[in-house]
Amino acid sequence: MKKLFGLIVVLLIATTGFAQDASKYRGEREKIHDLVHTKLKVDFNFKEQTMNGEEWVTAKAHFYPSQKFVLDAKAMIIHKVTMNDKTLDYNYDGYKLIIDLPRTYDRDEEFTIYIKYTAQPEKVKQKGSKAITAAKGLYFINPTGLDKNKPTQIWTQGETEASSAWFPTIDAPNQKTSQEIYITVPQKFVTLSNGKLEEQKKNADGTRTDYWKFTQKHAPYLFFMGIGEYEVIKDTYKNIPVDYYVEKEYAPYAKEIFGNTPEMLAFFSKITGVEYPWNKYAQIVGRDYVSGAMENTTAVIHGEKAYQTPGQLIDENVQENTIAHEAFHHWFGDLVTAESWSNLTVNESFANYSEYLWREHKYGKEDADAHLFEDIQGYKNGQNFDKHLVRFHYDDKEDMFDAVSYNKGGAILHMLRNYIGDKAFFEGLNRYLTDNKYSSAEAHQFRLALEEVTGKDLNIFFNQWYFGKGHPKLDISYDYNELRKTVTVNIYQSQSQKFEFPLAIDIFEGNKATRHTVFVKNRESSFILPYTKQPDLVLINADGVLLADINENKVLSDYIFQLKHAKNYAHKREALLEVAKHQDDSKAFNAIAGALDDPYYKIRKLALENINLINKHSKRRIIDKIKRLANNDPKTLVQAAAIETLGKLTEPELKPIFEKALKSPSYSVMGKALVAMYYIDKAMAIKKSKGLPLEVKKIIATPLTRIYLEENDEGELTFIAGNVISGMFLSPDKQIQGLYKKAYDKIASSNNSEAIQNLVNDIVAKGKQYKQYGFDNVGVDLMRKMVQTQKQANKSNEIKNIAIIKDAMARLLE
Template sequence: MRKVVLVLVAFISIQFYAQNASEYRAERDKVHNLVHTKLKVDFDFDKQTMNGEAWVTAKPHFYASDRLVLDAKAMVIHSITMDSKPLNFNYDDFQIIINLPKKYKRDEQFTVYIKYTAQPEKVKQKGSAAITSAKGLYFINPTGIDKTKPTQIWTQGETEASSCWFPTIDAPNQKTSQEIYITVPNKYVTLSNGRLENQKNNSDGTRTDYWNFTQKHTPYLFFMGIGEYEIIKDSYKDIPVDYYVEKEYAPYAKEIFGKTPEMLAFFSKITGIEYPWNKYAQIVGRDYVSGAMENTTAVIHGEQAYQTPGELIDGNRQENTIAHEAFHHWFGDLVTTESWSNLTLNESFANYSEYLWREYKYGKDDADAHLFTAIQGYKSGQNYDKHLVRFYYDDKEDMFDAVSYNKGGAILHMLRSYVGDAAFFEALNKYLTDFKYQVAEVHQLRLVFEEITGKDLNWFFNQWYFGNGHPKLDISYDYNELRKTVTVNVYQTQSEEFKFPLAIDIFEEGKQTRHEVFVDRKESSFTLPYTKQPKLIQINADGVLLCDINENKVLSDYIFQLKNAKSYMHKREALLELIDKQDDNDAFDAVANALNDSFYLIRKLALENINLINKFSKRQAIDKIKQMASNDPKTVVQAAAIETLGKLTDPELKPIFVKGLQSPSYSVIGKSLVSLYYIDKPLAVAKSKELPDEVKKIIATPLTRIYLEENDEEELTFIAGNVISGMYLSQDRNTQSLYKKAYDKIAEGNNSRAIQNLVNDIVNKGKQYKQYGFHNVGIDLMKKMVKTQQSANKSNKIKNIAIIQDAMTRLLE
């Protein structure tokens, strides 16, 4: 699973990141082992229930048993039989305890039949920050009342929610093959795991699709997807690769998902394990509860995957997720974590696959930038005290955090660097081969790496997998000019003592020398030779070590570092330091020179922060930015250049902004409109009105800025649909402030259509994020709107209050 990080800034509290170390979380005992699961299902769309029949084949794990315990949440159990004979059972709304007709011995299989009704709306378990709901089976617009949204059904099993729609042993250490017969109205297509063996048309206008999956996987990976989809066909070798999308996005499906076959080929090559399943399908689900999910052969993505060419030209925002879920088909699906405590075996590998893919496809700078962002995500949260392998936690959902994902990926990068590429990938191959179709724990991964490398790796796994935190280093230097040596002093300031390899680069005039040292104590010193006085000493020169570094550098050090450092991380560090010192001519020149950097993110960062005050003395830099606005190979850099030029409010730049409105890139269009607005308001407003609705929706934030400044009542209806996302889901404070201003204007205004759009969005978001208490935030927002309207002297006051009060009632239902 690739989670969506939601920054619900107004109300998500620290409690979602807290750990409770009071209870040990063990692997679930294996009393019985699942062997095969056969299901027949159909649906009551009005009641949002599912009629099910299940044939569960199992066998005792070791000890003989005459009782089978299955997880089954919030179901109505109609009957349970074996060989047509009823079985006695007890059911408490969470588990069925079935009395078997005899005591079955180890490896003696039996099959029980269960007729039941699944009631997902009555499920009581809650989701997490990563997976926002846990009712297993989801009906989207089931009655078709919402004309803006299609009717769909999809499932989400991780962590233990598959048992909300079929009885099973809902634990990651179980593996079972499966069959599913899905009966739906003829207008819908279905998707499930494995192969679609046949379809049967029924006399009542329905159709039954038979999906068969003969290989073994864990219950949380079972999947059904149902809706009116176009199926776009693709392939990897002779394996079908299909994309299930709504008709509107069918023309763009291959632009969105089309790198999937190449990903499967790449991951097959680096693991040495050919893609192990018989198909690969991806489907997009409305109102999906996370980023995406790696259901075996049937991946589901949230609707953020939908993009048009004007967005895709700026970069496919779903590409990392597509790679992440694909790699799960080796790490997570083929070999599965035996317990949620060992979730790193699933999610850390999938997280690191994003680096591997980007390194292969776009180069090391791009991959390093992605890893840097991931590490910052880990460091910015309350994660320092958490272990990667965590046997003590409050809830299994807590494991889906920036430690299991981001830090785990960074740890794999360090392990790869330490053992070398050849050993790293050979160890992955052995791990996947030894444990295919099975479950594993981290100790087994360690033993595989030790067998391949011949190295003892207890120290590495103990501190990185079974420990917490990361090194925090104070660095100092002692020079001996007579001996021409420099002693690098490394002092660890954190309470834990780490051991780690460390790369140190010494830069002399025209020469760079790499030194590999090993830090094995709190205070370490390394004496290194040089020929001429070093221009710079770069610690963690390869950027591999997960750490914080404190050292004293002066302006000239950062100027040299920006020009000569090899890694994105060090270039970025230097650039950010110089940005604050641009009153110095040398610092400004260094920032301006960064506009020529070979890596687009450095160019973009320089553009966003270059100081063009006293613009007449900086004409050369401005001329360069004008060229970049039209000619940079990356449209996101073009957009940044246009935004920077817009700050000059120079009428001579108008042709650049007008030209930008013809760009295929939506980001360029948005920045061009705002820049044009500040030099020719009537033209910018007129151009904005000509934009197609789909473009306006994508560039809502710059348009909102323009329409608010223009006091454009006509456009408040458009603005209203974006207010809540802007206020609560954006991480940018300027965006939050902008949409707070929009909320206030609509709340105190007379535009009934805008008020209706705003409260509809509040209701939708309130229900979507109810578990975080956002329904209460929504009620408070609407109460304030009522008070504001009551005190206003507006012609539509009574109508507006009625609209708001009706929305409050809907949110409380």
């Protein structure tokens, strides 16, 4: 599962905490029976949003003899339960189906139960999570076709325990079953499920039955059905089909979006030493999907964010990390599954770290380090310090889907790889996967696999990082002895739990850095390190591996040197932001200007975003350099940042650069150029913005909103309204938040009923989508303020507008 919470960190901080109840122990679910095989036949009532199902579930007693068989089955109508055509007695409370077997079955004695039922997903009563925003199991999208702007689709979402909302099963991650599904749908629809499409049969009533068969074993939460009008774009990895299911509009771009998948499967097969273990790999995009993506075995589903056009893809494929994440799950999560949600780390931490591994392979170490830094910030910015990675005490299983299981877990794997070495780390992954394939496992089994390979006792590492909380908070000081030519590095751990860890320290003497790796064992530690001449810089955590907060006193000259000579992205970024605060100093300004030539594009981009061209030290040559970046930088995101920086000068002589940029295939470049042009040629910028296709306008909504608000363009409030809530609450950029807050205030006081309708519709949609974060309450508060604003504005449509707002409030409170 690729989480959504990383996208909504602002919303989370604003509206919720993370509840845990230490009195509730959450271990592995007891195995009374083992699933063996699941056979399903299903068809759908689109109008009622229900599914007619028949199931043949084969199981066996795990150890103790049993005469009762208990299945999870949520909100269903159970029509019949039989064995060998004989009716069986059962009890059903809407959650558990308890079946009386005709006799006692001993250990490993298989039996098959037939169940005829109706699934009613709209009546399921279970909450979602921070990563998975609903838990109905089976989702009908625009089932009656009334919304002409949205296709009719059906898709399923099983994680954590929602597969039992569409078929009775033992809905636990420590179960494994093979499966076969007969899916009957109108002939216009394409279907996707796990495994191989064995047969398609046209029926006399205009429907078609697709038969999907999956012969290997996987957990029930990984079962999947996807149904809709899709084009299937074919690709391959070796002799394995790799297919992309997309709506017709995006078919030309499917390989640009998903085309790295075969290379990912090859790379992950190589580093794990385990060849991709399944018979196909398909990816489908679902409308209104409840998370980022999901690793259903051989049938991954992605949210609409995956859909991108060339104007976006030329900047960056924002789905690429997710594509890698879900692919790696086919080893860690699908082949070997967490035995309990408490051990979710053996699924999600690996999938998170696969993003680093892929980026390191494809784009180089600095790019991977930048991704790791951003992930670590996501962990640190949440309320996560007091959470263990492996958690046996929590309020609800959905609480496990957070930035600890994902981001921190990935960072811990990076530290572990560094600690034992690459060869041992990847051999350990192979041992773990080989020993536990088609089964379930926990963190201790991963530890034991690594210990077998390395011969090391890794309990200290696992106890503090997997079964402990927090991370080191280090206070650093230095004592120089010029006589002995040594520097003593003093390290004090200020957090409550003491950590033991290796730490890389670089001592810079001019351009030369000498690496020292020390091992910190105590709360207070000191290390005496030699030098030849007075060091220009002592750099702590020089390789960027340790997950820690580091506090040390540096002066401007230290940061200037660090910006120029550090290799790790996090160190360069830290230095750049500190140096940027002092650009009145010519050396500081020149250091920022020097970063415009950095080999890594994110540093060039950051320098452009922070350089102060109004400063007296600004030279023509620097502006000329920025012009060259605007015209020719190999990364369009850097071109866009350069155009934005030049735009702040509002100099007419720059118009040709902006005119060229308005023709760029990059939407990012075009959007920045529109704003820059607005301040030197309003007429041209407005004409260009008005002439853009609606789909392009939606993509570059933020720069257009800036122009329309500046222009006080009442006619564009309707367009702006659809982006306000996302801009105010889902963007981490404070400037963008402020822009959309201004837009909200403008619309709230306007006479534009259509804009108000669009805004409140979006508030209702977001309020329901993020209800578990308390955003429904935020939405109600926003609309109450709108009512008061309308009364104060005293516009001609006041009564109508207030009625629109109150109707929306009622819909949100339903």
